[in-house]
Amino acid sequence: MKYHLITLGCYMNISDSERVRTIIESQTGYEWTDNEAEANLVGILACSVRQKAINKVYSRITKWNKWKHKKSLVTFISGCILPNDMEKFLKLFDIVFRMSELEKLPEMLRHYGVVTPASLFSDLDSMPKNQSIDTFWKITPHYSSNFEAFVPIQNGCDKFCTFCAVPYTRGREVSRPSDEIVEEVKSLVGQGYKTITLLGQNVNSYGLDKKGEEIGFPDLLRRIGEMGNSIEKEFWVYFTSPHPRDMTDEVIEVISQYPCLAKQIHLPLQSGDDKVLITMNRKHSLEKYREIVHAVRRIIPEATLFTDIIVGFAGETDEQFENSRKAITEFNYNMAYIAQYSPRPGAAASRWDDDIPAEVKKARYHLITEDLRKESLACNQKMVGKTCRLLVVGHDRKEGYLSGLTEGKLIVRFASENEDLFGGFVDVKITSASDFSMEGELETYQVFKTCEVLGIKETLQV
Amino acid sequence: MQENTIKPVKNQVKVQQIRHLSESVYVLRFDRNGLSFEAGQHVILGLASKNNGREYSVYSGEQDDFFEVLIKEVQEGDISRKLRKVQPGDLLEMDGPLGFFTLDPDQVLTKKFVFIATGTGIAPFSSFVKSVPGLDYKILHGVRFGHEAIERENYDAARFHLCTSGDGSGDFHGRVTDYLTTNPADKNSEYYLCGNVKMIHQAFDILKEKGISSDQMHAEVYF
Numbered sequence: 001m002k003y004h005l006i007t008l009g010c011y012m013n014i015s016d017s018e019r020v021r022t023i024i025e026s027q028t029g030y031e032w033t034d035n036e037a038e039a040n041l042v043g044i045l046a047c048s049v050r051q052k053a054i055n056k057v058y059s060r061i062t063k064w065n066k067w068k069h070k071k072s073l074v075t076f077i078s079g080c081i082l083p084n085d086m087e088k089f090l091k092l093f094d095i096v097f098r099m100s101e102l103e104k105l106p107e108m109l110r111h112y113g114v115v116t117p118a119s120l121f122s123d124l125d126s127m128p129k130n131q132s133i134d135t136f137w138k139i140t141p142h143y144s145s146n147f148e149a150f151v152p153i154q155n156g157c158d159k160f161c162t163f164c165a166v167p168y169t170r171g172r173e174v175s176r177p178s179d180e181i182v183e184e185v186k187s188l189v190g191q192g193y194k195t196i197t198l199l200g201q202n203v204n205s206y207g208l209d210k211k212g213e214e215i216g217f218p219d220l221l222r223r224i225g226e227m228g229n230s231i232e233k234e235f236w237v238y239f240t241s242p243h244p245r246d247m248t249d250e251v252i253e254v255i256s257q258y259p260c261l262a263k264q265i266h267l268p269l270q271s272g273d274d275k276v277l278i279t280m281n282r283k284h285s286l287e288k289y290r291e292i293v294h295a296v297r298r299i300i301p302e303a304t305l306f307t308d309i310i311v312g313f314a315g316e317t318d319e320q321f322e323n324s325r326k327a328i329t330e331f332n333y334n335m336a337y338i339a340q341y342s343p344r345p346g347a348a349a350s351r352w353d354d355d356i357p358a359e360v361k362k363a364r365y366h367l368i369t370e371d372l373r374k375e376s377l378a379c380n381q382k383m384v385g386k387t388c389r390l391l392v393v394g395h396d397r398k399e400g401y402l403s404g405l406t407e408g409k410l411i412v413r414f415a416s417e418n419e420d421l422f423g424g425f426v427d428v429k430i431t432s433a434s435d436f437s438m439e440g441e442l443e444t445y446q447v448f449k450t451c452e453v454l455g456i457k458e459t460l461q462v
Numbered sequence: 463m464q465e466n467t468i469k470p471v472k473n474q475v476k477v478q479q480i481r482h483l484s485e486s487v488y489v490l491r492f493d494r495n496g497l498s499f500e501a502g503q504h505v506i507l508g509l510a511s512k513n514n515g516r517e518y519s520v521y522s523g524e525q526d527d528f529f530e531v532l533i534k535e536v537q538e539g540d541i542s543r544k545l546r547k548v549q550p551g552d553l554l555e556m557d558g559p560l561g562f563f564t565l566d567p568d569q570v571l572t573k574k575f576v577f578i579a580t581g582t583g584i585a586p587f588s589s590f591v592k593s594v595p596g597l598d599y600k601i602l603h604g605v606r607f608g609h610e611a612i613e614r615e616n617y618d619a620a621r622f623h624l625c626t627s628g629d630g631s632g633d634f635h636g637r638v639t640d641y642l643t644t645n646p647a648d649k650n651s652e653y654y655l656c657g658n659v660k661m662i663h664q665a666f667d668i669l670k671e672k673g674i675s676s677d678q679m680h681a682e683v684y685f
């Protein structure tokens with residue numbers, strides 16, 4: 001019996017999928033297959049951020065339900081699901097569960113001797129309550145990479161940005177116990193993982209839901225930093241995404257104090273205009289954001305800065321869009337994830353006029369991407385001649401080259417075909433820069449890989 | 463202001479009373495049932511077992527033994543029309559309290575506040591005033607006609623300025639934004655804006671022009 005799982009969307013879903021795989025493989029006897037067509041159990045972890053991803057779910061389940069005429073097949077769905085889609089999925093899929101109920105999946109599958117509609121034994125609430133999320137976090141994930149891992153530290157969101165449906169799909173913020181997080185990070189480092197990303201919708205409001213019982217985000221970082229100091233291994237810890245409202249100088253200072261806390265900050269701005277920020281319910285001004293960026297530049301001058309921007313949000317005027325463009329230049333971003341606004345059912349703005357025509361959104365997207373390109377190029381040019389440590393992540397698109405990421409998550413390619421370097425650190429001298437990537441020459445490298453898993457650290461100096 | 467972080471819950475709440483203030487504006491009162499909230503927060507209210515909640519600011523005070531929301535029935539609207547038909551004893555679904563449109567505890571007793579609202583946007587300000595005795599505030603409430611004023615007797619008359627755009631029956635004839643344009647703005651006050659997005663954006667520009675910083679302005683957009 002084989003199973004296949006399709007994961008749509010963000011890192012959070014990828015991380016969740018690693019726990020789903022553990023449960024299926026350890027408790028149900030199904031074995032993984034890459035080939036969806038030969039599976040008897042097929043599932044999707046849905047994403048509701050874009051309509052495209054939701055459409056994918058509908059087309060997949062239509063196809064799977066047709067397959068059921070020819071073979072025995074059980075279908076399931078979980079992930080980020082909007083209340084209205086949830087009602088429809090209950091009719092289309094055999095099993096629908098909230099991620100916090102993952103532990104019940106084997107039991108649900110056992111009920112499947114006879115196929116019963118999911119809605120018959122599901123008491124799914126329209127609003128996720130996250131009551132059993134604690135047990136979900138205890139599941140050891142089936143990590144999909146052996147050098148890069150994602151560790152959930154929090155689930156849900158309380159911010160209710162008017163463009164976003166996450167509070168409706170993942171419920172309210174719940175923080176994972178810090179002991180468990182530190183333990184998982186420590187164990188990953190022990191296994192030789194090189195980058196570990198702490199995940200949450202609002203990582204820096206970590207602990208606020210358990211005030212007095214749990215430490216806050218700066219202390220969580222401190223604990224991880226101390227653990228890093230006590231271990232003789234190099235690794236980089238990232239976090240995503242923080243919210244500017246909860247970003248404090250203390251967080252930035254802690255990052256500057258510990259070598260294992262990566263000097264890269266992803267700080268979503270969404271818009272560079274105060275009035276759009278108000279409409280988006282971001283509850284901070286551009287000035288507040290500016291102060292954070294100044295603190296980052298002062299305390300960690302070497303840090304790279306990434307952001308998220310939405311163009312064409314409801315009512316965004318040309319002038320307001322120009323303010324987002326100015327922000328790209330003012331804050332010298334290394335990278336920005338730019339999205340053209342599309343209404344998400346459930347979010348407050350979905351009931352407002354989506355009045356910016358698609359062509360205008362597209363044009364704005366291209367204009368601001370050009371601005372970003374220039375910023376990225378200027379930042380990369382400053383790196384030429386410097387030696388950077390890279391984590392080698394795989395083959396580059398350019399023949400005969402490998403691709404790596406700096407601690408600041410900048411992309412660097414270098415000539416090599418040595419696959420033993422994958423997942424290890426190398427030092428590369430940057431020789432040329434372009435927008436969004438750089439090229440360098442290999443100086444020294446270390447092979448960790450399997451040897452390190454066995455506890456033997458073999459270092460080759462070139 | 464309550465210091466503790468409040469665990470939001472989704473609950474069934476029982477309607478205690480419905481109070482019609484005008485043809486389109488009404489107040490729903492519910493059993494409090496231990497619900498804690500901070501003045502300025504909102505809840506999501508919907509009809510039981512339907513996935514169709516809408517946000518409503520809490521209208522009542524933190525110390526009241528019931529809680530209330532103030533709703534305007536929107537003509538083409540879905541939920542605001544249905545909620546108007548509920549009866550005492552009916553159960554509604556509620557999620558919350560939510561949101562951060564609250565007073566900063568460090569400022570409550572030291573700062574002056576200017577609350578600027580259109581229509582039912584006055585709801586969070588009603589909650590501020592009821593919850594914090596001694597609050598140093600001024601309210602600008604924008605409606606079209608004088609008879610659309612919402613329970614103005616709840617506020618200190620000297621602090622309440624009804625701005626009527628459609629007739630001269632208010633304290634000021636014109637929109638709240640006209641009031642802001644023609645009157646000086648106190649540079650040391652905190653400004654809270656709530657209601658229609660157009661009003662909020664215009665007020666923001668006017669206040670900015672008058673030297674109020676964006677960090678002194680707090681806003682909650684209803685639509």
Ligand SMILES: Cc1cc2nc3c(=O)[nH]c(=O)nc-3n(C[C@H](O)[C@H](O)[C@H](O)COP(=O)(O)OP(=O)(O)OC[C@H]3O[C@@H](n4cnc5c(N)ncnc54)[C@H](O)[C@@H]3O)c2cc1C
Binds near residue numbers: 534
């Ligand atoms: C954080 C927040 C707090 C809110 N608090 C309140 C509150 O305390 N009291 C309150 O009455 N409303 C409040 N609203 C608005 C409320 O959530 C609903 O949008 C409103 O009741 C309309 O819902 P509906 O289902 O009837 O209309 P829908 O079918 O959802 O929408 C119909 C149209 O009506 C427009 N609309 C929404 N509100 C109004 C209005 N007041 N006047 C004219 N047009 C409108 C919408 O933009 C939409 O285009 C709040 C909104 C938010 C985001």
